[in-house]
Amino acid sequence: DAKTTQPPSMDCAEGRAANLPxxxxxxxxxxxVYWYRQIHSQGPQYIIHGLKNNETNEMASxxxxxxxxxxxxxxxxxxxxxxxxYYCIVRAVNQAGTALIFGKGTTLSVSS
Amino acid sequence: xxxxTQNPRYLITxxxxxxxxxxSQNMNxxxxxxxxxxxxxxxxxxxYSMNVEVTDKGDVPEGYKVSRKEKRNFPLILESPSPNQTxxxxxxSSSGIMYTDTQYFGPGTRLTVL
Numbered sequence: 001d002a003k004t005t006q007p008p009s010m011d012c013a014e015g016r017a018a019n020l021p022x023x024x025x026x027x028x029x030x031x032x033v034y035w036y037r038q039i040h041s042q043g044p045q046y047i048i049h050g051l052k053n054n055e056t057n058e059m060a061s062x063x064x065x066x067x068x069x070x071x072x073x074x075x076x077x078x079x080x081x082x083x084x085x086y087y088c089i090v091r092a093v094n095q096a097g098t099a100l101i102f103g104k105g106t107t108l109s110v111s112s
Numbered sequence: 113x114x115x116x117t118q119n120p121r122y123l124i125t126x127x128x129x130x131x132x133x134x135x136s137q138n139m140n141x142x143x144x145x146x147x148x149x150x151x152x153x154x155x156x157x158x159x160y161s162m163n164v165e166v167t168d169k170g171d172v173p174e175g176y177k178v179s180r181k182e183k184r185n186f187p188l189i190l191e192s193p194s195p196n197q198t199x200x201x202x203x204x205s206s207s208g209i210m211y212t213d214t215q216y217f218g219p220g221t222r223l224t225v226l
Contacts, residue, residue, distance in 0.1 A: 034214075043116070043202050043217030044155070091213075099145060099157035099170055100204075100215060 003027070004088045006106045012082075014112045018075040022088030025069045031092045033064060035073045036100070037084040044087070044102070047073065078110045114139045116218035118203050124224045125193055133188045133221050135203030141216075143208040144186040145170065146178065148199040149220075155202070161186055162208070193225040 005023040012018040024033065034049040048055055048062045050071070055062045061074040075082055087105040116137045125131055137144065145160035147170075157170030161180040175197055177189040186205075190197060203218040 036215075041200060041220060041222075043204075043219050044215075045217070046214040049214070095213075098143075099147075099160065100155070102155045104154065 003090045003101075004103055006086070006088055006103065008104065009107045009109070012075075012078045012108060012110050014080060014110055015077055018073075018078040018082065018108055018110065020073040020075075020086050020088075020106050020108065021070065022073070023070045024088070024090050027068050027090050028092065030094070031090045033062065033068075033071050034089045034091055034100075035060070035062065036087045036089065036102075037082075038087070038105075039081075039084040044100075047086075078108075080110050080112065082108065083110045084108060114216070116203055116205055116216050118201075118218040118221050120221060121219065122222050124226065126226050127194055128192050131190050131193060131223075133190075133201060133203075133223070135186045135188065135218060136184050137186075137203075137205040137216070138184065139205060139207070139216065140183065141205035141207050142183075143206045143215075144180065145204050145215075146176070146186070146188050147202045147204065148172065149202065150199050158188070158201075193223075195225050197223065198225050199223060 032049050035047040036044045038044045048060050050062045064071045085105040085107050087102050119134045146158040147155045149155045156172050158176050159178040161167045201221045204215045206215040
């Protein structure tokens with residue numbers, strides 16, 4: 001079973017920031033938070049991951065709370081092409097290479 | 113360009129007719145795996161491979177075979193396909209290196225078994 005809880009759906013206006021929350025209250029000290037997304041029927045795409053510090057890359061920012069029990073993925077300027085299902089996954093360091101456990105994710109709809 | 117490729121992208125076949133879906137990656141990744149995706153069930157792992165000649169069952173291996181003779185290729189074999197194997201299939205690869213273990217997915221193969 002997925003160790004994360006995400007809202008089933010969210011809406012966002014094009015050009016605005018999309019903030020996608022994820023609860024992972026049982027996360028262990030050696031577990032990272034990963035975010036992937038899947039645009040309709042395409043292969044899932046890696047977005048970002050982090051342990052305890054906030055992270056930023058060219059796609060998004062990841063904010064992890066100090067107690068690490070929740071996190072937020074931020075798409076700073078959402079576009080129509082960001083419409084997708086977003087998955088928050090927790091994963092231990094020693095699980096490298098093994099199966100990703102996808103939950104139900106959050107369906108983000110970006111509209112103009 | 114770093115990528116995972118799958119072929120064919122679409123396939124319609126009949127029950128019992130053996131088929132192979134190919135998967136290839138150009139990133140020199142150690143780990144490769146196959147997932148299937150079904151409505152309401154999400155992505156589930158079928159088989160995975162940690163290196164050449166090393167394969168192991170995932171969560172739903174029944175009715176499938178795999179092989180890993182070369183590092184870059186990881187074909188999925190359905191010896192006798194059945195309608196319940198109609199699904200969307202994804203191949204994935206990763207370096208398996210701790211702290212940077214991101215998985216790269218192929219574009220998917222939509223299989224219909226009549």
